[in-house]
Amino acid sequence: MSSLFNLEGQVAVVIGGTGGLGGAMADALASSGARVAVVGRNAERGAAAVERIAKLVGGRAGETVGFYAADAIDKASLESACDRIHSELGPVRVLVNAAGGNRPDATLPPGADFCALGLEAWRDVFDLNLVGGVLLPCQVFGKKMLEFVAKTASAEQADSCSIINIASMSGMIPLSRVVAYSAAKAAVLNLTQFLSREWATRGVRVNAISPGFFPAEQNRGLLYNADGSLSARGGQIIGHTPMSRFGRPEELAGATVFLACAKASSFVTGQNIVIDGGFSSTTI
Numbered sequence: 001m002s003s004l005f006n007l008e009g010q011v012a013v014v015i016g017g018t019g020g021l022g023g024a025m026a027d028a029l030a031s032s033g034a035r036v037a038v039v040g041r042n043a044e045r046g047a048a049a050v051e052r053i054a055k056l057v058g059g060r061a062g063e064t065v066g067f068y069a070a071d072a073i074d075k076a077s078l079e080s081a082c083d084r085i086h087s088e089l090g091p092v093r094v095l096v097n098a099a100g101g102n103r104p105d106a107t108l109p110p111g112a113d114f115c116a117l118g119l120e121a122w123r124d125v126f127d128l129n130l131v132g133g134v135l136l137p138c139q140v141f142g143k144k145m146l147e148f149v150a151k152t153a154s155a156e157q158a159d160s161c162s163i164i165n166i167a168s169m170s171g172m173i174p175l176s177r178v179v180a181y182s183a184a185k186a187a188v189l190n191l192t193q194f195l196s197r198e199w200a201t202r203g204v205r206v207n208a209i210s211p212g213f214f215p216a217e218q219n220r221g222l223l224y225n226a227d228g229s230l231s232a233r234g235g236q237i238i239g240h241t242p243m244s245r246f247g248r249p250e251e252l253a254g255a256t257v258f259l260a261c262a263k264a265s266s267f268v269t270g271q272n273i274v275i276d277g278g279f280s281s282t283t284i
């Protein structure tokens, strides 16, 4: 079994590896043997992630893990990071697209009408979650993966490349008020399926993970009050979650490593693994 879940010698890129969920996924990939490129805009958080991962695996920064600054909605910036990663770490076999998030003015205030939603906020959320979250990274890193497979392996062998897009449970069931984000994540799921079909015979598998509610930078204000107590909305969410709690970032590790490892998930593409404590499985 251990050979199925082994990424020894492979390079994994985690865009959004400077964040809460992406950071935990980067930890999981590194612990499974991958050399990890953490990609994001925030150099301070990037350095902290590199230090944490190097310590976790007992490796050296620059050899087993590195930070590569890039803005996911800027193709040239991604291309430059991609070139550096290839020359410093080697060919990329795994791409995790974890850059994403919401912005407050793209969420309808309580009682507000849908018609009041601003277009600028809507476009920003789509830009981040769909364009930067999937489209551009898949074009930039996916192109290199296709070239790698064409040069080195038969697409039918279990040594394919893997792309994991982070969608959201709200892409399947739109959350009240969170309109632009839910719609953008629904598009992430659709694009995941499109790409899985497009690249299925070319050795690149494309899947999604849909987390439910995991406290992170981007949603802390929604889930908790300033004094650290649960907000009304946070309480409603836990009340609707069969497991009666929020998720912990490390609970994404198993699905991440499964989807990343070509031997473990060689016939899995176009799928969406939902990790939400049962939230999407029940109604009141």
Ligand SMILES: NC(=O)c1ccc[n+]([C@@H]2O[C@H](COP(=O)([O-])OP(=O)(O)OC[C@H]3O[C@@H](n4cnc5c(N)ncnc54)[C@H](OP(=O)(O)O)[C@@H]3O)[C@@H](O)[C@H]2O)c1
Residues within 6 Å of the ligand: 015, 016, 017, 018, 019, 020, 021, 022, 039, 040, 041, 042, 043, 045, 070, 071, 072, 073, 097, 098, 099, 100, 101, 102, 128, 132, 133, 166, 167, 168, 169, 210, 211, 212, 213, 214, 215, 216, 217, 218, 219
């Ligand atoms: N937390 C949850 O409950 C939850 C639930 C469902 C889905 N998700 C999804 O999970 C993913 C990770 O979110 P999180 O909860 O871990 O939030 P987070 O801690 O705020 O992380 C967001 C990440 O996105 C990166 N990012 C944002 N804009 C970027 C840009 N233009 N270019 C490059 N990187 C960018 C940030 O990196 P820099 O700041 O360094 O650029 C950061 O690493 C997102 O796609 C989010 O939508 C989260």
